[in-house]
Amino acid sequence: MSSKGMPSKALWNMPVVDVRWRPSGGRGEYEHVPVDMLLGRSVWLAPLVSDAAMIRTDVWGRIRDGKPRLRRENPNDRSTLNLPQLVAALALLPEPIREDQGAAVFPLRSKGYVISSITFNVEQKGADLAVCTPLSMRILHDAGQIDLTARLHRIGDLLRNPELVPHGVMDAAADFLGLIEQGSISSRLRTCADTLTEWLAQDAQAASFLDAPGEIIVDRPQAAEVMAVELTELTADETRRKLRTHYKIDRSRKIRAAKIEQFKRRHGAVYCENCAFDFSKKYGQRGDGFIEVHHVIALAALLPSTMTCLDDLLLLCSNCHRMVHRRRPDLTPSELRLITQ
Template identity: 35%
Template sequence: MGLPDTPFAREKKSWPASRPDFMLHPAHTILYMRLADVTRADVLAAVEEFDRLGREEFLDKYGFGTARTYFLEVNGRQYDSKAIMGYAHGVSQGQLLRGGDFTGGEASVVHHLRRLGFVTRTHQNPPWTWDEVVLACELVRDNGWRWVTPTDPRVAELSELLQLYRAHPVEERGPDFRNTNGVARKTADIATQHPDYTGKPTNGGQHDRAVLMAFLERPTEMAQQATAIRQATLDEAADPADVADLDLDGLSADEGRVLERLHLRRERDPKLRRKVIEAYKRRHATVACEACGFDFQKTYGERGADYIECHHRTPLHVSGPTRTRPEDLILLCSNCHRMIHRTSPWLTPGELVSLIERQRGQ
């Protein structure tokens, strides 16, 4: 396969025939390398060659160092992902790539391996989310604001719970993901941030101090939030149906999402939505947004009949993940619903109505 007609491609034509393509300058790699052309069969051929030679000989022969973070997993065995992709590119394109020819990592090699249906593993653990730190801080609070040792049964219980937490896909977890040592260390990260602690704080994560201060300043609210996160994590593990993340785009990747996912799943329950609409129709002539008054049927005719979305009147971190009743939900048009969910923290229905009224009054 030839290079596209670019200045770099024309420069390459002037190279001596003895200059191998794997010496391409990394700055030009994007013009040359087409990871998208590598197929699943190409990767499996690289795995076969890896198994035939053994790891050390394969890496040495094809110019790669050992992987530090990401590994391809096939039939229970792990392979250096970048080296496998470099060889697979040679199978696909007739030109092997060496370690210096391209970058590895989640955004390139790992992304394409996953796209082809392969499982990848990491030897590093993801940062703790807000949800996880809240649960760890609850444990520190229960222990008199002191850290907890790895042998404490409460640490083992929290470790088991965090294994169920779905914000971190399995392929992004290291082999020691949220084990008892890691959980105990996190309790120390939190405890050493306490205002009464006189020693040197440990090097923790970005949420440790913020969560601790939230517990100290708003103890009742945070206790409710911890209870809700715990129950929602168990609920998700028991019924792991996925929810589209369109309404979660306003949250950063490291914020807690377990309550938000549960919130959206319940709002989208078709049986519950039907009950809410039927109850509303018994009191009103038509189905309309309770915030702005938009009537889908009036605008779209029969196509819009009884179309509306549902939203919780009370956030789950306040109500807890209890059984949702029709009276717990408010009917909203798609626009109003999206405005509520657009950024974190979400607006309450009352805040949204006030916003609409202010804008209309201008």
């Protein structure tokens, strides 16, 4: 299925389960909520990279010490991937860890972050099987979300496009897709994913296609996690890729309309949140409703295939918006206010 026709919204209207990280000893483990969706069931994964593929994981929903937990059939087998590690590899994200190091490293780096939760659509099959379709992912110490549905469909489109995949990574792409078609949970998937992510780090066009923001707008959770992030310096290539995603959010008609509607409901009018300039007062009917939208998340912390939260957006007049982007790094809202007020 082409990413242009992804069924993200339809999937969100079906039964869902959250697989959530919880601290346990030194490493942490994953629970499933609500309990009855996976309890006593073998977890199968619809990877979306290939519509025909289905992956049988070695994970079951169990009760341990009175709590719902995901348990592996072979927990010590390092030649296969656990469910969160498998989803990260399928999504061409860096390798996650289970130990909370007190902060997440952004942009995401291998073994520099913990997956705090993955939301799946669930279809129960018979008495002991559950087919899970990935919807979204959260990172520990960050309140953002990755649109897995959009990203996984794009990966399938990208890796099957000979015009976008260079000759040097065709074998890795073929191996990656082949393992998925076979329903493999082998750690070879991680090896292929690492090769492909190294390529994407050098190919701005392919990375821009893959990392584009999702179409779903989400609300910030009421009890958002406290930010504890380490923002590492971006390379020039990383900056270019992040800027493409940033500008796509800023310029999205759908996102712009939703933010303006939210602001009008709260304030009764549309004006610059920094200098209070109102285009309708200056230009009359021609300026009615005109404003620019700015995404305030730091480039380094912008997640790939991010889901947009309206509270991460700022309405700015053209002058203020241009000043924010005039030099790297962008001005933060507080820095902009300090200059102009």
